[in-house]
Amino acid sequence: MKRAIRVPEVFDRFLPSTTWRRIAAVVFFLVFSFLLASGLFVTKVHLKLGEPSPETIPAPWDLDIKDMDRYHLDQDAAEKAAPPVYKPDDEYVSSLATDISRAFSSLHDAINSGLDERGKVNKLRQTSPFTSLPDGVLAMLVKARPDELRDAETSANEIILGRARNLDYGAKVEAEVAPLRDRMKDEINRVALSDETKVFLNAFVDAKINHPTLIQDQEASQKAAREARDKVKIENYVEHYKTKQKIIGQGEIPDKKVFQVLEAYGFVDSRSPWKMTGGILLLTLVGMGAITAFAYQYRPHVFRSTRKLVLLGLTMILVLMIAKGINALNLGSEFNSLAGFLIPVAWATTTVAILVDAQLSVVVALVLAVFVGVLADPRFGSSTGMQVGLVALFGGITGVHSVSRLSQRSDLARSGLFVSAVNVLVVSGIALMAGMHLANWAVAILLAIVNGLASSVLTVGTLHWFEAGFEITSAVRLLELSNPNQPLLKRLLMEAPGTYHHSILVGNLAEAAAEAIHADATLVRVGSMYHDIGKLKRPYFFIENQFAQENPHDKIAPTLSSLIITSHVKDGLEMAKEQKLPEAIMDIIAQHHGDSLVTFFYHKAKEGNEDIPEEAFRYDLPRPQNKESALVCLADSVEAAVRSMRQPTPGRIEGLVRKVIKEKFNDGQLDQCELTFKDLDRIAIAFVRVLSGIFHSRVEYPELPAGKGDSGKKLESQDPEQAAQKEEGPEDSEP
Secondary structure (H helix, E strand, C coil), rough: CCCCCCCCHHCCCCCCHHHHHHHHHHHHHHHHHHHHHHHHHCCCCCCCCCCCCCCCCCCCCCCCEECHHHHHHHHHHHHHCCCCEEEEHHHHHHHHHHHHHHHHHHHHHCCCCCCCCCHHHHHCCCCCCCCCCCHHHHHHHCCCCCCHHHHHHHHHHHHHHHHCCCCCCCCCCHHHHHHHHHHHHHHHHHHCCCHHHHHHHHHHHHHHHHCCCEEEEEHHHHHHHHHHHCCCCCCHHHEEEECCCEEEEECCCHHHHHHHHHHHHCCCCCHHHHHHHHHHHHHHHHHHHHHHHHHHCHHHHHHCCCHHHHHHHHHHHHHHHHHHHHHHHCCCCCHHHHHHHHHCHHHHHHHHHHHHCHHHHHHHHHHHHHHHHHCCCCCCCCCCHHHHHHHHHHHHHHHHHHCCCCCCCCHHHHHHCCCCCCHHHHHHHHHHHHCCCCHHHHCCCCCHHHHHHHHHHHHHHHHHHHHHHHCCCCCHHHHHHHCCCCCHHHHHHHHHHHHHHHHHHHHHHHHHHHHHHHCHHHHHHHHHHCCCCHHCCCCCHHHHCCCCCCHHHCCCCHHHHHHHHHHHHHHHHHHHHHCCHHHHHHHHHHCCCCEEEEEEHHHHHHHHCCCCHHHHEEHHHHHCHHHHHHHHHHHHHHHHHHHHHCCCCHHHHHHHHHHHHHHHHHCCCCCCCCHHHHHHHHHHHHHHHHHHCCCCCCCCCCECCCCCCCCCCCCCCCCCHHHHHHHCCCCCCCC
C-alpha cells in the first residue's frame, strides 16, 4: 500500500514528534505562567509601611474602602462577649424531686407504723436528712397531721425545685451554690409551716443542694454568639473615597489604614505573591488541559498535528504579550482600569479558526478570557479582571463566528466590525451594571471599537506569515490561488485551454459533491483547478488540447504513451513545488489518479502482446488519502467519461456516473479515504445534477421565412456548441 506524499514537518526533522510536543507543552506552560504571574511581583508605587511616600497618590476612581481587619476583630470580640445561655440540669433537679418524695414518704411511714413515739423517732432517724435532727424535732414531726405534711411537701417542691430550675435564681457555677441554699432556706422560713418542719426542710436543703442546678445550653449559646457577631454591621467600617481625593501626600508616612487603601486600589500589595503564583500555575494547567482534551476528544486531526498545536500556543502567547503591553499603558488614573478592553483576543480566535479549527477556537476563546482576566487583575482586588474577561470572551467567540464561512478577503475586514459591535454591547452592559460614569463609558466604547478593528487588521497582517511559517493553508490562501491571473492558471488557459476548461468543470463537480458530504468545498474547487497543471509540459499529448491536429499517440508505442500520460502528475508536482503551492493542493495533484490503470493504452498494448504486465500501465502514485482528493479523483474521471458520450441524456449520464464511481471503488482507489457508501450516493447525485445542467437538451429553433438577402433560403438556427460538434466531430475522452 502506497502512502501519501507529505511535506515533512519541521518539528520532526531532528527529534520525534512526541518529544517536540512535550517540549512545546512545557515551554508554553512556563511562558503562560510567567506572563500571568509577573504582575504579582511588581508594585506600581515603591512604598513600604512606615516609610515616607515618594509622591502624592490620588484615588483613581470612586471606591468604598472597607476596614475588614477592624471589622473582623470587632466581630470576634462581640462573639466572645456574648454571655452563655443556661438551662436547668434536668437530671440533677429530677434527683432532688425524688429525694423530697422519699423524705416525706419516710415521715409518713414512721407516723403510720403503729409504733410508740420512741419507736417512730428511731425509725425516722434512719433516713436522710432526719439523721442529723434533734430528737425533739423528730418527736414533733411524727405527731404532724396529714394535711400539714401535704402543705409542707407542696411548699418544698415549689421552693426547692422551683428555685433550682429558675434561670435567674439557679446556681450556674459552684460559687453560686451556697447563695442558692441561703435563698431557699430564707423562703422556707417565711412560709406558714411549723418550726419543726422548717428545720427539716432547711436540713434537706443543706444536705442535698450541693451542685449547680443549671448547665450551659451549647446550641443556644452558639446561636446567641452568632447573633452578637451579626449585630456588628459592615456599614460602620466603610470609608468613601471620591475620584482624585488624596490618599497620601508626598513625604507623608502611611499608617496601616492608608496602606490598606493603597492595597484596595492595587497600588501596593503586602501579601506574598507565591501563593497566588501557585494558583495561577493551576489555572494555566487547567486551561491548557481543557484545550488539549477537547482537541483529543473532538478534533483528533488537530491533536495529531504538532504544527497546528504550536501555532495555537504561539498565537495565545502573542495575545498575552500584547495584553501585557496594554496593561502597562497610562491612560490617566481615571481610565487605567479600562485599558484591558483593548486586548485583541478576537485576533487569536479568528486566526485559530481560519488556520486550525473553528470549534477548537471557541475553547481557546474561553481559556483566553480567563487568562486575560487574570492578567488584568492577578490579585482579584476588584472587578476589573471579570470585566476584561467578559469582553474578551464575547469578542473572541464573535470573531470565530464571523470567519466560519470565509469566502473572500473582505470577510476579514467585516469580522472586525462584528467584533466591535459585540464589544460595544458587552461594554455597555458592564457600564450599566457597574454604574460607570458617562465619560468612562464613552472611553470604554471607544476602546471596544478599536479592539475589534485592531483584531481584524492583525488577522489580515499576520495570516500570510503564519501560513508560510507553519505550512498551513487557509481559505484566504485558497481564494488567492483561485484567481485566474495566477501564473500557472494563466499558462493553463493560454497553452492548454482544453485542460483549463476541463479543470473548471471538474471543480464545479467536486465543489457540488463536497457541499453534499460536508467536505472542504473551497479546497476541492481550487485543487481541481490545479490538478492537471502537469499537462503544461506536453499539452498536445492530451486529447482535450488537440484542436484539429494529428494525435501524436498514433505514432508511438502504447507503453511510451502511457508513460507520457502518467508523467503529468509528477510534472505537476514539480511545478507546484516551484510555485510553492500549499501542501493540500499538492496532495490533490499527487492523488487524483491514485494508482489507477491507463485503460486505453493498456488494452491497445494487449492487442499486440497478451502477456504485457498491467503494472506498466498504472500510475505509481498514492491513492486518495482524504475526502477532498477522492472527490477530485471521481470528478476528473466522471467529467472525462461524460464528455465522451454521444447524445447524453439524464438517464444515461446517471448510469455512467454510477458506473465510473463503482469502477473506482472496485479498483480500490477509495480504500484509503473516509468516504462511506452514503457519501458515494450523495456524490453521484451531486455529479448528475451538475452534469445534467451542463449537457441539457436544447430546443430546436423553428424555420423562419427567408430574408431579403437570402432569396427564399431557410435559416436553421443552431446552438454554437452543436455547430462546433458537427464541424469537429465527437471528442474522445482522456486516455
